[in-house]
Amino acid sequence: MKNITVIGSGTMGNGIAHTFAQYGFEVALVDINADALAKALQTITNNLDRQLKKGSIDEIAKTNTLSRIKTYTDLKEGAASADLVIEAATENREIKLNLFKQLSEICSYDVILASNTSSISITEIAAATKNPGNVIGMHFMNPVPVMKLVEVIRGYSTSDSVTQTIMQLAQKLDKDPVEVNDYPGFVANRILMPMINEAIYTLYEGVAGVQEIDTVMKLGMAHPMGPLQLADFIGLDVCLAILKVLYDGFGNQKYAPCPLLVNMVTAGHRGIKTGSGFYKYTAGSKELVVANKFTKSPLNQ
Numbered sequence: 001m002k003n004i005t006v007i008g009s010g011t012m013g014n015g016i017a018h019t020f021a022q023y024g025f026e027v028a029l030v031d032i033n034a035d036a037l038a039k040a041l042q043t044i045t046n047n048l049d050r051q052l053k054k055g056s057i058d059e060i061a062k063t064n065t066l067s068r069i070k071t072y073t074d075l076k077e078g079a080a081s082a083d084l085v086i087e088a089a090t091e092n093r094e095i096k097l098n099l100f101k102q103l104s105e106i107c108s109y110d111v112i113l114a115s116n117t118s119s120i121s122i123t124e125i126a127a128a129t130k131n132p133g134n135v136i137g138m139h140f141m142n143p144v145p146v147m148k149l150v151e152v153i154r155g156y157s158t159s160d161s162v163t164q165t166i167m168q169l170a171q172k173l174d175k176d177p178v179e180v181n182d183y184p185g186f187v188a189n190r191i192l193m194p195m196i197n198e199a200i201y202t203l204y205e206g207v208a209g210v211q212e213i214d215t216v217m218k219l220g221m222a223h224p225m226g227p228l229q230l231a232d233f234i235g236l237d238v239c240l241a242i243l244k245v246l247y248d249g250f251g252n253q254k255y256a257p258c259p260l261l262v263n264m265v266t267a268g269h270r271g272i273k274t275g276s277g278f279y280k281y282t283a284g285s286k287e288l289v290v291a292n293k294f295t296k297s298p299l300n301q
């Protein structure tokens, strides 16, 4: 496998492209939005600079990594010579089904089509293609160049050989793959999202403020960051989309998204990528959102 096509150049797509290129693969990065592609290349450059500063890569590795990434706004052009496609477009069922239907026409029958979806059914995505046995979930974690886990999701029809190929490929990227079955939220988000949703409910009900909730979980549970900050990093729109998949998939009230999350997404506060969520972000710094009336704990008022 040499040519990897990554679809979607947002938070995850740029990290996936960065990682494959760093490990010697040729990457075609595709996005419908040319500005998103330009932003992704800038983010990859910044992240490589950070690795350079830490001494984990040298100047030649940085230059080579960047030279292996080509960008495309046309899906057909970007996926034409792919040995493997990894889709990391917006977490929306219709967008993904439509993309996989097109990929199934563009790519040859043997090409493995993987999705980085956080929660959408791999079985359903596979059913939109001509060769469902070659469709699999390859769920990277954010930030991709740093995080070791890849959740490898077997759809109902995914073949053993495709699963083995993807497990081995993840190891070649120096990741630790874990094989799981295809049920809503898989493992990672089935457990993580109810915790994030509960943290948002805790804020919404005025039990405590943003910083207090995050501090309890950081210091009390030894989490590297609090759930509200993590939600900002993931993207509040992504969190909402995953909770809706869990809610619809299991039909259980415990996954119902908190109304505060719904309001924030509707108002355009999608977390770090829009500069504001539970925190406000200015050029990498972090401060509390002043306008959010729930940021202060009622206990401290």
Ligand SMILES: NC(=O)c1ccc[n+]([C@@H]2O[C@H](COP(=O)([O-])OP(=O)(O)OC[C@H]3O[C@@H](n4cnc5c(N)ncnc54)[C@H](O)[C@@H]3O)[C@@H](O)[C@H]2O)c1
Binding pocket: 007, 008, 009, 010, 011, 012, 013, 030, 031, 032, 033, 036, 087, 088, 089, 090, 091, 092, 095, 099, 116, 117, 118, 119, 139, 140, 141, 142, 233, 234, 235, 238, 273
């Ligand atoms: N954000 C996270 O922490 C995280 C972690 C693991 C998995 N994921 C999953 O990764 C995927 C991408 O999430 P993200 O956070 O990077 O989203 P994002 O909103 O940051 O980026 C999505 C990108 O997809 C592009 N896009 C939309 N439709 C497209 C199409 N038809 N063709 C090409 N590009 C298209 C958009 O222009 C955008 O640039 C989602 O499925 C999400 O659930 C996200």
